[in-house]
Amino acid sequence: MPGLDILLEHALYHLDLLAWVKYTGVVALTCVVLDVAETLGEEVALVWPSHMSAMKMIFFMNRYMPFVDISLAVYLFLGVRSPKVCSILWPITVALYPLGSIISEVILMARTLAIWNFHKIVWGLMIAVGAGIVIPFVSVIQQYFRNLHYPPRSVLEYTGCVASISDSVGWVFYASIIVSETTVVALTLLKLYTMKGSRSTLPRLFRTMYRDGTCFYCALLCISVANLLCMRLAPVEMSSALQLPHRAIHSTLCSRVLLNLRAAAAGSSGLTLDEFNRTSHIAFDMPSAESDASGMTLLDLELQPI
Numbered sequence: 001m002p003g004l005d006i007l008l009e010h011a012l013y014h015l016d017l018l019a020w021v022k023y024t025g026v027v028a029l030t031c032v033v034l035d036v037a038e039t040l041g042e043e044v045a046l047v048w049p050s051h052m053s054a055m056k057m058i059f060f061m062n063r064y065m066p067f068v069d070i071s072l073a074v075y076l077f078l079g080v081r082s083p084k085v086c087s088i089l090w091p092i093t094v095a096l097y098p099l100g101s102i103i104s105e106v107i108l109m110a111r112t113l114a115i116w117n118f119h120k121i122v123w124g125l126m127i128a129v130g131a132g133i134v135i136p137f138v139s140v141i142q143q144y145f146r147n148l149h150y151p152p153r154s155v156l157e158y159t160g161c162v163a164s165i166s167d168s169v170g171w172v173f174y175a176s177i178i179v180s181e182t183t184v185v186a187l188t189l190l191k192l193y194t195m196k197g198s199r200s201t202l203p204r205l206f207r208t209m210y211r212d213g214t215c216f217y218c219a220l221l222c223i224s225v226a227n228l229l230c231m232r233l234a235p236v237e238m239s240s241a242l243q244l245p246h247r248a249i250h251s252t253l254c255s256r257v258l259l260n261l262r263a264a265a266a267g268s269s270g271l272t273l274d275e276f277n278r279t280s281h282i283a284f285d286m287p288s289a290e291s292d293a294s295g296m297t298l299l300d301l302e303l304q305p306i
Contacts, residue, residue, distance in 0.1 A: 017237035021162055025074045028244035032066045035252040039259055045273060046262040055110065055258070062103050063255045069096035070244055077160035086161035087150045094144065097247060098137045098173055104254040105133060105180055108213075111257060112184045115191050115209060122187060129180045136172045144170070162240070171231050174246070178224045185217040208264040216253045223249050 036043075043063075050056060072093045080086050109126045116122040151159075192210050227242040234241065266276045 014235065014237045015158065017235050018159060018162065020238045020241045022074075022077050022160070024241045025070065025077065025244045028066075028248040029070045029074050031245070031248045032070060032252060035255075036063065039256070042259050042263065046259065046266060049274075050262075055107075058103060058106055058110075059255065059258050062100070062107060062251055065096065065100040065103065066248055066251045069093055069100055070247060072096070073244055077162040080161040081153060081156045083150050083153055083156060086156060090150075090161060091145060091148075095141060097243070098141070101173075101177060101247065101250055102133055102137065104250050105130070105177065107254045107257055108181065108184045111209060111213070111261075112187050115188060115206075125183060125187070129183050133173070133176045133180055136176045140170055140173050171228055174224060174228050174231070177250075178221065178228075181217055181220055181224070185213055188213040204264050204268045208260050212257050212260055216257065219253060220250060 047056065047059065072089055076086065076089055076093060080089065109130065113119075113122055113126060188210060223242065223246050227246045230242045231239050266273060269276050
């Protein structure tokens with residue numbers, strides 16, 4: 001695996017390609033800012049007043065961590081010319097990126113567990129999938145940091161400290177994300193198939209879950225595959241060009257999963273928005289003994305009375 005110094009010294013001969021990494025980083029940060037600006041009203045109305053819960057904390061971490069890691073990355077390759085600053089901020093950025101992606105996956109896994117009423121087999125699958133993400137993450141990070149060397153200022157003056165994990169094993173982490181999301185959507189569609197006789201009578205909340213699960217998966221799959229192809233096939237100078245856009249889209253779509261569920265629950269609760277927020281918290285609860293006609297428990301994912 002080539003060190004950062006070798007990668008960036010080689011990039012001096014292809015600065016036009018390296019510029020694409022910087023452009024897409026700015027685009028990714030812009031995407032995150034615009035998404036938060038567009039949905040801030042929903043967040044303030046549906047999330048802020050609700051009682052604190054683990055899922056609410058995960059929502060905020062997923063939603064706002066990209067402001068930290070993507071902003072750091074953009075600052076690194078646009079504003080950092082000091083090897084000392086690069087050596088301090090680079091490891092932080094590289095570690096935060098996959099951590100944020102794992103948090104996003106937790107949202108999708110929790111939603112899937114709720115659809116299946118926290119079935120033991122699905123629990124086992126989610127634990128296995130989670131391990132399939134965390135283990136490659138730890139392995140790649142350790143290997144990368146073990147071989148990390150920083151270039152001199154003379155190189156950074158031209159290239160900046162470009163935040164990248166462009167190497168021979170980094171793709172394993174992204175492949176594990178694809179496996180995780182494919183498992184999640186397969187379980188979602190399987191559950192929908194087993195409910196053939198009651199699809200037309202599904203509550204709005206469950207229709208939202210199935211719609212978002214399928215549509216968002218298609219979007220995530222496209223950016224994940226494009227990112228993998230870019231890492232494996234593109235010139236090394238621009239092989240990380242889609243990593244920050246992948247992070248931005250991953251985070252924004254997973255945040256919208258919870259926002260859309262919260263809105264659907266509020267709309268079908270029969271309560272005013274103020275009453276809904278005062279008597280609920282954001283959670284994917286364990287099933288109760290009460291079930292609806294479709295065989296799914298009335299866990300009401302986003303309306304959990306206190």
